[in-house]
Amino acid sequence: MITDKEREAVTGWFSGRLPDEWTVEPPRVSIDREEVTVVLTIPDVGDEVSGDAEPSEVAVAEARAGRARAFREDTRERRMKIAREAQHRYERKVSWGVRVGDHEELWTHVSAPVMTRLRQPQRQVLDTLVEAGVARSRADALAWCVRLVGQHEGDWLAELRDAMTAVDDVRRKGPAA
Template sequence: MITTEQQERVRGWFTGRLPEEWKVEPPEVTVDRDEITVILTIDDVDVADDASEAERDEARAGRVRAFREDTRERRIEVAREAERRYERKVSWGVKVGDYGEMFTHLAAPVMTRLRQPQRQVLDTLVDAGVARSRSEALAWCVRLVGQHEEDWLAELREAMSHVADVRTKGPAA
């Protein structure tokens, strides 16, 4: 479990390390046991007031693509420093207006044992063509729970963070 202090330290390091021109807003930094995800907000595009939503979306996609290419070497440099410092992979994403794109992110394998009723749920999703495999069906289920239970999951994460903080202050600390 990542403590609030650990999360704050990583966020603080990135806030101090990233070039100012990359920070229209403070970066969103998320940490788990495998990965640090950094989502940057960059300047929105200048399009005509009467531009269609499609034109605006394509302009934002173009801005993200240009940012990705123009900052590649510096992002790699920052990521390598952070990976050595925090022993986790770094993934990058960018937001422009209401358009967002992840450049890289880790897909970590997760093993689990399921009883027949749970396997039948996954097999139904595979048989219906919703997923190509049990693994993909399980990932689909996790995304669905994440979408529909976000408030509850956020509250649970906050509570776990407080427990982790208390543990670090305990007698064995």
């Protein structure tokens, strides 16, 4: 499990290492055993979308996608240098993403294999998702299920992570083995 101290250290390092002109708010940094994901929020598009007229949703969406693409290309060399430093320092791959208004995209990310044993009723759930066209394979179906739980159980998962952190704190304060 990643401790709060580790999470704070990584977030602090990226906050200090990233150029100020890259973001309009602090980076969103998430970390697990394999990967550090850094999502940068850059300035939203403004009146430049369509001049004096009210821009359409399509025009704004395309302008945001274009700004994200330009940012990716313009910052690639420096981001890769920062990623190499962080990978050496934290022994994890670094993935990048950007948010412009309500447009968010990840450019790189790690897909880590996970092994699990499922009984027939759970396999049937996955097979139903595949047969319905929700997923291409059992692996995709399982990933879909995990995303769904993450979306709908965010508060519960946050509470569970807090409880695990509290247990780790109690263990550290206990007698040394």
